[in-house]
Amino acid sequence: MMSIEIDDDEKEDTSRRPAKAVVGSHRDEQEVFGKVYDPRIVRRIWSFVKPYQGRILISVVAVLVFTLTQLAIPLIIRHAIDNGMKAGSADRAVLAWTVGVFALVILINYAASYMQENVVGKVAEMVLSDLRRAMFNHLQRVSLSFMDKTEVGRLMSRLQGDVNSMQEFLETSVMSVGDIALLFGIVSVLLWLDLRLGLLTLSTMPALFVVRLFWLPRAKVAFMAAHETNSIANGALAEGIHGVRTVQSLERQHVNFDLYDEKVLANLNTHLTSARYAQIMVPIVDTLTGIAMATVIVVGGSMVLDRSLDIGVMVAFLFYIQRFFDPIRSLTMQYSVMQRAMASGERVSEVLDVPLDVKDKADAVALSADMEGSVEFRKVTFGYRKNQPVLRNVSFRVNPGEIVALVGPTGSGKSSCMALAHRFYDVWDGQVLVGGLDVRDLTQDSLGEQIAMVLQEPFLFSGSVFENICYNKMDASREDVIRAAQAVGAHDFIAQLPDGYDTQLEQRGGNLSLGQRQLISFARALVANAKILVLDEATASIDSYTEMLIQKALIRLLEGRTGLVIAHRLATVRGADRIIVLQNGEVIESGNHDQLMAAKGLYSRLYTMNYTSFDDILGEVETQTPIATA
Amino acid sequence: MNADASNSALKRRDSFAHVAEASWGKGLSTLLRITRMTLRHPWQVAITFISTFLAATLQLFIPRLLGQAIDQAQGVIGQGADSGAEHALWITALILFVVSMLRGFFTMLQNYFGEAVGHQTGYELRLAFYEKIQRLSFSFHDRVHTGDLITLGLLDLDGVRMFFSTGLVRVVLLGVLVGVGAFLLVRTDILLGLLSLSFVPFVAWRSSVTQLALRSTWLMLQDRLSVLSRVMDENLGGIRVVRAFAAQAHELKKFDRAKEAALELAKRRVDIRVGNTSAMNLSFFAAMALVLWFGGEKVIAGEISVGTLAQFLTFMTILQMPVRQLGLMVNSFARASTCGTRLLALLDLDLDIKDAPGAKDLVIIEGVLRFENVGFRYAGASSTAALSDISFEAKAGETIGIVGPPGSGKSTIAHLVPRFYDVSSGRITIDGQDIARVTLQSLRKAVGVVQQDAFLFTTSIENNIAYGNPWAREQRIERAAESAQLHNYIIGLPAGYTTVVGERGASLSGGQRQRLAIARSLMLRPSVLIFDDSTAAIDAGTEQRIRTAMRRFAKDRVTLIISHRLSSLMHSDQILFVENGRIVERGTHAELLAAGGRYRALYDLQLRPEDERRARNEGA
Known part of the structure; x- marks a missing residue:
């Protein structure tokens, strides 16, 4: 049989480093860089920028004006030198006048730079904000099948990280218009000032392009590696913090420390590599600048000596050269920013493009509050994945005021029934009717108002207890809330909280016990005051004192309502008017407790096996003892 | 709002920032x-x-x-x-x-x-x-x-x-x-x-x-x-x-x-x-x-x-x-x-729990756990003591059940044995050695605590089970899983023991997580094994099977079962009923039922209806 600990002779690999142990988990990073240009995504991004196109236009004009003034400054200096400072025969008025122009240009420069950066900065913030809102709003409406498949964490990173990298893109893209203008401007001005000297000086520019072309792919790999090892190390740290109690109780600190050391060391090394890649460009650019300046000095200087070039032009050349490589540098950076933005845009679009497959029909009607309150499934077939139906041809009716318990093993389709009653999903075949009307003909909002739902895991929002109980029912008065809390037996413990009903709950109600959260979620359902209550009983075991409270509350909650309860506890099942037993997506038994006991089917067998709950054990019982129904 | x-977010940050x-x-x-x-x-x-x-x-x-x-x-x-x-x-x-x-x-x-x-x-x-x-x-x-x-x-x-x-x-x-x-x-x-x-x-x-x-x-x-x-x-x-x-x-x-x-x-x-x-x-x-x-x-x-x-x-x-x-x-x-x-x-923070100067490794000979007038209060908490005057003794092979209403201090008892917290008064000994005077490492290797909320690391099931003993051979991992009644479930998974679980892996039900936590604790072969309300999500039948599987090895070990579910601990050699941090009743299941006190009241609330129903069914 099973023996765990007699085998002391069992040899263990006692080398210092356990072969299999890990800290942190490695998740493959999503593609960080995308195509540089993808028209579909650009169109998508543009649709968010479009409302601000007037401002974008203003800022583009401003950035061009700004660039022009930048270009003008060396020319003005040149003018001052060549025309205002001729030694001896000087015309002081020319100098003063030129300085006046200089002053005017720098004022324009000031205004243009302010306009451009301010407008772009704010537009980027607003687009970012709109984009977040659009995604949030869309996610609120997409069908739950999408939400089921997608991790909340991943969605959050889209809502934040991806949106941020698009903001960065918007901010820099207007600037890169300025960079391109500056680049062309410098080239044209140099050629215009002196064609030969200009060409000679500019000949260093392609060299930088070539160098960067070779450098960029390698550097990108290094930067990515640093980024990735960093998030791995951070993941390991977060795990160490979250799991610290387990780590300590199992004495894993030494092992973990060594493993963490490895990850942090790997991160250190990749950071150093990427720093080497980043810094190697510095002497290259400086050397090229040196070559360009030396060219101007030798060639330009000789020309000045020959009187074939004004000294002011030479000075202007030297000024331009100092700005020369800036636009190239920032444009190649912009290239990466753009790739990143495309990758993010792709993922953002993925979210925004999820079709809304459950939506109100154009002629959907509101379910009125005085409908009779029945729920009916007619030959419903439904599943989450193609060709894998979870419910097959399921039919049953819950009459107004009746309480029906759904029982069955895990995976039998109970929870799906609950979700369908609320039209979280659409059926494949058949019909779900509420108050005698097909749910697909009703507005989702009215359905939500008439069917209250209590989920297995009580989910509370941060905010006060009061806000949580009235939740969507904004017109509920304080008395309504207190009455509901009293009815479900939550009032006493709420009153004992530091600020009573105004006590702020921590995230997910972390400062309350599971039982207390359950009671609050009951009160919330009671305030919603719906005709029909769909309830998934909590599986987690709660201490018997709270359990008793909850059973009592349940009775209050169901009073005068139609109830569809996914039951896990015998006490609840026995209290129901009717019990429907589901197995593998089909209704196999139905009736009240006595009838089902008499039928000697699955229900009676489970019941007599004395399980206190109908939870995951049911599945095991089933697989261990093949059913031999009479 | x-x-x-x-x-409130700021306030929370201040909890540390004040330093x-x-x-x-x-x-x-x-x-x-x-x-x-x-x-x-x-x-x-x-x-x-x-x-x-x-x-x-x-x-x-x-x-x-x-x-x-x-x-x-x-x-x-x-x-x-x-x-x-x-x-x-x-x-x-x-x-x-x-x-x-x-x-x-x-x-x-x-x-x-x-x-x-x-x-x-x-x-x-x-x-x-x-x-x-x-x-x-x-x-x-x-x-x-x-x-x-x-x-x-x-x-x-x-x-x-x-x-x-x-x-x-x-x-x-x-x-x-x-x-x-x-x-x-x-x-x-x-x-x-x-x-x-x-x-x-x-x-x-x-x-x-x-x-x-x-x-x-x-x-x-x-x-x-x-x-x-x-x-x-x-x-x-x-x-x-x-x-x-x-x-x-x-x-x-x-x-x-x-x-x-x-x-x-x-x-x-x-x-x-x-x-x-x-x-x-x-x-x-x-x-x-x-x-x-x-x-x-x-x-x-x-x-x-x-x-x-x-x-x-x-x-x-x-x-x-x-x-x-x-x-x-x-x-x-x-x-x-x-x-x-x-x-x-x-x-710069001092470690408040660390090896005492000259601490020696814990030596286990007979495996006797003793609480001697143990009192405890949480640091910075209100003046009321979480535990006072807790005394009991358990020999290897014995099982002690601890029951009581929520907040009575029963989990605190579990946390004191591996020195997650230090006692405020009294002492705890294992084979006569004060646990405050032995090395932490030897103590924690000897004491296994199965916690209520099992934290799963994002890695394979295998690595999770072997977390405390990553050098262990595969057979041992499987045997631990068998004892915890998890082996059959695991081999049914497409990737078996290499299935990744945890935050970003496959999700396990509450009961499965708890069973995994049990298997994990068994890997350390603890001399004292504490179940801290850790079978709450496991149904009674499976729990029974786990108990049977472990019984063979329980003879060298002290087992503490902390639970609010009587069926989990009514078979214990001694049951302690804790209320407001004190032991108010102690004895075997039969003795406590006969005493007609709080334990009896809890029994009436939880188990009597079921027992009677079963009796009825058997009679029918």
């Missing part, structure tokens, strides 16, 4: 300590500073060389002899080329080694931080929010790491550029020198003020954004509740409120930032205009050459960038001093 939410009350003295000593830390890499620090000095000095040569070249081109210095002038130009050009190249080379060294020192300091700090976090006691982790610790380990640590390259190195760079540069310029021409430096104080002041303003608004913005992301996170996490109550519009309103608050601040930050850069540019260009004007006059008057004027102008362009970055330097100092104070406060 928003304001309240962010207030790091910012003061000038403290900030300064923090910066000194960080500086000393970087000195652990003396060679690299030396190379960085020397390179910085050389790069800055070489840079100062460039305006001179350019000015010189301009004068040579005009023949001012070359005086007529054309070939001589051209020769001079060639030499200047060559020197300029070499200077530029060297400047680039030393800038590279400065940046690289500056970063390298920072990253290595960061590496050391990360390890120290991790080690500390792993060793700090449960009381610390109860008190400090995990999110705050993560912020401390990521953002604050970064603030400290960057201090060398963005703070200290810049001081040297700016010092040389402004100091030596000013000296050279003023010596050449006092008026022009002063004019060309006139923008420096203004820009330095503006940029420092702005950076500090941006920093404080950034912290505010982070708070508002965290409210926003909480709204999103809750909405996505609670999507079923939102749908069930048709509350999309309500949620969107909540989102909009949070979004507007963040947007408004973000726009204000744009104003601050942009207002500053434009003003800095303006002051720089204004100074340039003055230099041009007065310099031009001087050129006309023949006092200086055009080359000298150009020298002043190019010097200004060189100075512009570093001076603007002065704000970043000030910011780096501010950040390093607040982040560093917080981080060092944590690293």
Whole structure:
């Protein structure tokens, strides 16, 4: 049989480093860089920028004006030198006048730079904000099948990280218009000032392009590696913090420390590599600048000596050269920013493009509050994945005021029934009717108002207890809330909280016990005051004192309502008017407790096996003892 | 509501921040300590500073060389002899080329080694931080929010790491550029020198003020954004509740409120930032205009050459960038001093639970666990004791059941045995050795605690089970899983034991997680095994099978079962009923039933209906 600990002779690999142990988990990073240009995504991004196109236009004009003034400054200096400072025969008025122009240009420069950066900065913030809102709003409406498949964490990173990298893109893209203008401007001005000297000086520019072309792919790999090892190390740290109690109780600190050391060391090394890649460009650019300046000095200087070039032009050349490589540098950076933005845009679009497959029909009607309150499934077939139906041809009716318990093993389709009653999903075949009307003909909002739902895991929002109980029912008065809390037996413990009903709950109600959260979620359902209550009983075991409270509350909650309860506890099942037993997506038994006991089917067998709950054990019982129904 | 939410977020942060009350003295000593830390890499620090000095000095040569070249081109210095002038130009050009190249080379060294020192300091700090976090006691982790610790380990640590390259190195760079540069310029021409430096104080002041303003608004913005992301996170996490109550519009309103608050601040930050850069540019260009004007006059008057004027102008362009970055330097100092104070406060914390001096390894001979008048109160908690006067003894092979209402202190008993907390009075012994006097490692290897909320690591099931003993052979892992009644489930999974579970892996039900936690504890072969309410999500039948599987080995071990479910512990050799931190009833199941006290009342509530029903069924 099973023996765990007699085998002391069992040899263990006692080398210092356990072969299999890990800290942190490695998740493959999503593609960080995308195509540089993808028209579909650009169109998508543009649709968010479009409302601000007037401002974008203003800022583009401003950035061009700004660039022009930048270009003008060396020319003005040149003018001052060549025309205002001729030694001896000087015309002081020319100098003063030129300085006046200089002053005017720098004022324009000031205004243009302010306009451009301010407008772009704010537009980027607003687009970012709109984009977040659009995604949030869309996610609120997409069908739950999408939400089921997608991790909340991943969605959050889209809502934040991806949106941020698009903001960065918007901010820099207007600037890169300025960079391109500056680049062309410098080239044209140099050629215009002196064609030969200009060409000679500019000949260093392609060299930088070539160098960067070779450098960029390698550097990108290094930067990515640093980024990735960093998030791995951070993941390991977060795990160490979250799991610290387990780590300590199992004495894993030494092992973990060594493993963490490895990850942090790997991160250190990749950071150093990427720093080497980043810094190697510095002497290259400086050397090229040196070559360009030396060219101007030798060639330009000789020309000045020959009187074939004004000294002011030479000075202007030297000024331009100092700005020369800036636009190239920032444009190649912009290239990466753009790739990143495309990758993010792709993922953002993925979210925004999820079709809304459950939506109100154009002629959907509101379910009125005085409908009779029945729920009916007619030959419903439904599943989450193609060709894998979870419910097959399921039919049953819950009459107004009746309480029906759904029982069955895990995976039998109970929870799906609950979700369908609320039209979280659409059926494949058949019909779900509420108050005698097909749910697909009703507005989702009215359905939500008439069917209250209590989920297995009580989910509370941060905010006060009061806000949580009235939740969507904004017109509920304080008395309504207190009455509901009293009815479900939550009032006493709420009153004992530091600020009573105004006590702020921590995230997910972390400062309350599971039982207390359950009671609050009951009160919330009671305030919603719906005709029909769909309830998934909590599986987690709660201490018997709270359990008793909850059973009592349940009775209050169901009073005068139609109830569809996914039951896990015998006490609840026995209290129901009717019990429907589901197995593998089909209704196999139905009736009240006595009838089902008499039928000697699955229900009676489970019941007599004395399980206190109908939870995951049911599945095991089933697989261990093949059913031999009479 | 928003304001309240962010207030409470701030309050939570304060729970740790109070240790790091910012003061000038403290900030300064923090910066000194960080500086000393970087000195652990003396060679690299030396190379960085020397390179910085050389790069800055070489840079100062460039305006001179350019000015010189301009004068040579005009023949001012070359005086007529054309070939001589051209020769001079060639030499200047060559020197300029070499200077530029060297400047680039030393800038590279400065940046690289500056970063390298920072990253290595960061590496050391990360390890120290991790080690500390792993060793700090449960009381610390109860008190400090995990999110705050993560912020401390990521953002604050970064603030400290960057201090060398963005703070200290810049001081040297700016010092040389402004100091030596000013000296050279003023010596050449006092008026022009002063004019060309006139923008420096203004820009330095503006940029420092702005950076500090941006920093404080950034912290505010982070708070508002965290409210926003909480709204999103809750909405996505609670999507079923939102749908069930048709509350999309309500949620969107909540989102909009949070979004507007963040947007408004973000726009204000744009104003601050942009207002500053434009003003800095303006002051720089204004100074340039003055230099041009007065310099031009001087050129006309023949006092200086055009080359000298150009020298002043190019010097200004060189100075512009570093001076603007002065704000970043000030910011780096501010950040390093607040982040560093917080981080060092944590690293300096004393471990409140550690090996006593001269502690020996725990030696287990018979395996007798004794509680002797144990009392306990949580640190900083209200004056009421969590436990008082707890005494009991358990021999190897015995099972002790502990039951009581929620909050009665039963879990606290479990936490005292492996010294997650230390007793406030009395003592706990194992085979006569006070657990406070043995090494923690030997104690915790001997005591297994199966906790209520089993934390799963994001890795394979196999690694999770072998977490405390990663050297274990596969058969042992499987046997532990068999005993915990999990083996059949695992082999049914497509990837079997290599299935990844945890936060980002396959999800296990509450019962399965608890069974995994049981298997994990069995791997350590503990002499004392404590179930801390850890079978609550496992149904009675499976629990029964687990008990049977473990019974064979229970003879060498003390088992403590803490539960509110009587069926889990009614078979124990001794049952303790705990209420308000005291043992109010003790005895076997039969004795306690007969006594007719609280245990009896709980039995009537929980089990009698079931027992009677079974009796009825059997009778029928």
